[in-house]
Amino acid sequence: MTTRWGILSTAHIATKVAKAIERAHGATAVAVASRSMEKAKAWADKHGIPKAHGSYQALLEDPEIDAVYIPLPPALHREWVLQAAQYGKHILCEKPLAKNTAESIEMVEVCRKAGVQLMDGVMWVHHDRSDRMKQDLSRLGKLRRVTASFSFCWDVIPEKNIRLDPALAGGCLGDLGYYCARAIWWAYGELPSKVYATARYVNDVEMNLSAMLWFSDERMASFDCGFDTQMRQWLEVAGTRGSLVCDDFVLPWSESKARWWLHDGTGRGEERSVPDCVQEVRMIEHFSELVRTGVLEARWPNETVTTMRICDALAQSARQNMPIDLPG
């Protein structure tokens, strides 16, 4: 059985995911919705999608759809995730999942009760490389530190962009830092006990943010993210015996070879790689498989809420300019 996808809006990122649905095994895109039927039809034609709906509601009412992909701005996620869950649709929702942790917990709870899978749109965790890198962490001795970075640079700050709109829950923490927070969770598998952050604000959202995080066993993490620094997307996990470095953990530079390095402290980095993987295709395949088997995984909503918790604490720390303790 092929999982039948509906796409809830024609946002920019939807193009990438529509193509991924097309390429993925066990998935097919059957409909797209826009607030305007004209726009929906044009987009459906362009992407070879059979059906167009003139409202999100109409798509959710479509009985031929198993799963929806929600690429709307963060501030609209709650409304449409809750609606989709009521219609029994499984939900892949862009990140950040919600405006805050409380909202994300509510969304997770509603989905759980409705028996639908909820997953956020963090693609890199689905890449074949991520599992391989995770295995390699065991070669680093006792882990001591995770450092990450994710930035890109606008030449001119755009006047209208959801990333800078506080009403749409914009800001680089939710947009970029979210990936770094997830990477730190991915490496350590636990919440920080304390966080500290400092941010540069434009239009009352973070333009740039630097973070420091404390974990058990005196492990540390730090990251920076921003819309004001040339594209960087690296991750380093360092332990007592070596370190792992990946210079494109969010968006691999190449689909044919995704690399990382293991360093032993002598300058001789061992390059390792996996071939031929398109992470957004893998994400769709993973999700479609969950829908097909009906074996829903709590892992995904849990990781999402954890990421939200970390980001919320960081946002609060940056606003208050002081370290924030997290409940154990």
Added chain:
Amino acid sequence: MTTRWGILSTAHIATKVAKAIERAHGATAVAVASRSMEKAKAWADKHGIPKAHGSYQALLEDPEIDAVYIPLPPALHREWVLQAAQYGKHILCEKPLAKNTAESIEMVEVCRKAGVQLMDGVMWVHHDRSDRMKQDLSRLGKLRRVTASFSFCWDVIPEKNIRLDPALAGGCLGDLGYYCARAIWWAYGELPSKVYATARYVNDVEMNLSAMLWFSDERMASFDCGFDTQMRQWLEVAGTRGSLVCDDFVLPWSESKARWWLHDGTGRGEERSVPDCVQEVRMIEHFSELVRTGVLEARWPNETVTTMRICDALAQSARQNMPIDLPG
């Protein structure tokens, strides 16, 4: 005229610098001193140095010495720098220069009045690569962030080691973080306006420290250092148009080729390098040249005091667990 060097103690690092003096143009090692004549003689024989002195005082009184290298533990630097200055010796002193900023300012002032050059033993700034990398910073657009790391790992925490002795001003901040602070100064050329640090203490000295630094124009820096994480010694300077990465800025992996990369945000890093440079030899040559010409450079003591200021503020921040503002 060849600059005639005296080495003030047979500390471990003195071997490396004695070899550098031997290899450097315009420099010769004429004497070594130890608190025991026997030890001084044995070390002089082993390293082919003509003269041995049974006390530091005796070496300073030796009229055939132009410059001294002081590899003693940090807590002894003040005493012997002040003494050496009184005897009109030019002074290359291991880092950290002093126990604190006030002490370093006093030492700089005494040397200035005595008309002798004072320089700390940070070698990497003398490497041919450093000037080339500095030129490359202009290709990065507006600088936004410096991130650095310097660590190595003891399998077992040594019981007797000056690095962990609070009485000898030990700790990873002065020992390793000093290089990171210098690199940040090297890139930005200004003092931070604010710093924040957190540390793990063993024996009341820092075993590991994570730092965050604020600069004008909303530029940031961060670094980590520690005795508890496998050797890492990387530096990243990121700007609006690209970033520069060096993975061995403190101790180049190779003497025949020292490399760094320029990244433009597309994943295609441009590797650049300089050939055949031994940074400790360059350091001795630079210093010997200053002595030979008599044109002393205020740059070196100034950089040292700046580095001390940054480290002191970081140490204070870590102890007090709060950000520290630096006077403008």
